[in-house]
């Protein structure tokens with residue numbers, strides 16, 4: 557196997573373990589998530605073969621390109637509303653398999669494919685394996701917002717408790733991060749999602765992050781919010797590649813397995 561930098565190697569370990577466990581020969585419709593871990597998922601699926609009679613459904617532009625470049629059959633969730641298994645990355649996963657997603661601004665399509673899947677699996681490196689959301693992913697919950705409503709949504713998120721000054725953020729345990737409209741890196745102006753919407757990153761007080769499903773409901777009810785990057789009660793398992801070459805598998809029933817390095 558090619559030598560990779562440690563974090564990339566950890567991502568690959570997680571992705572390979574998840575494919576080996578959850579993509580079964582009888583699975584014909586497979587969801588492919590977004591981010592930098594997912595290319596290893598596609599590599600493994602390609603390597604294992606048997607894909608001629610399968611269809612792969614992407615969560616966004618990046619995964620669509622991955623599927624096409626790998627020579628796999630591309631499908632759409634409107635053609636395949638029931639997916640056998642979707643494997644996706646995550647920005648942080650808590651002790652109960654709730655997660656923050658949307659670091660790549662794909663959370664709307666990612667959630668549609670997570671909910672469409674009989675089995676939804678997360679893959680990540682060890683840095684994402686957390687107890688409480690917001691511990692390591694400090695920039696806030698990614699929220700997809702209708703562009704014309706973003707100022708109104710920012711005001712409502714602030715009223716809900718998302719801090720707008722570093723002082724308030726530090727005081728409430730949100731690690732100094734503030735409510736922000738996500739801006740492009742090589743583009744003037746805001747990040748625009750694959751669906752033409754803006755992304756707001758909203759940190760919340762630690763006590764609110766302890767109850768992610770409750771927080772998700774509150775944010776989702778704000779007019780102008782399209783989707784929230786909190787994924788609660790959806791995952792069957794999460795796989796984390798570790799620095800020592802092992803993989804930690806955390807399952808929905810709370811059990812934890814360590815898959816030893818080969």
Ligand SMILES: O=C(CO)[C@H](O)[C@H](O)COP(=O)(O)O
Pocket residue numbers: 589590591592593594644645646647656657658659660661662663666680
């Ligand atoms: O939610 C996502 C994109 O919206 C990604 O799955 C998440 O950001 C994880 O990415 P990576 O595998 O690069 O850590």
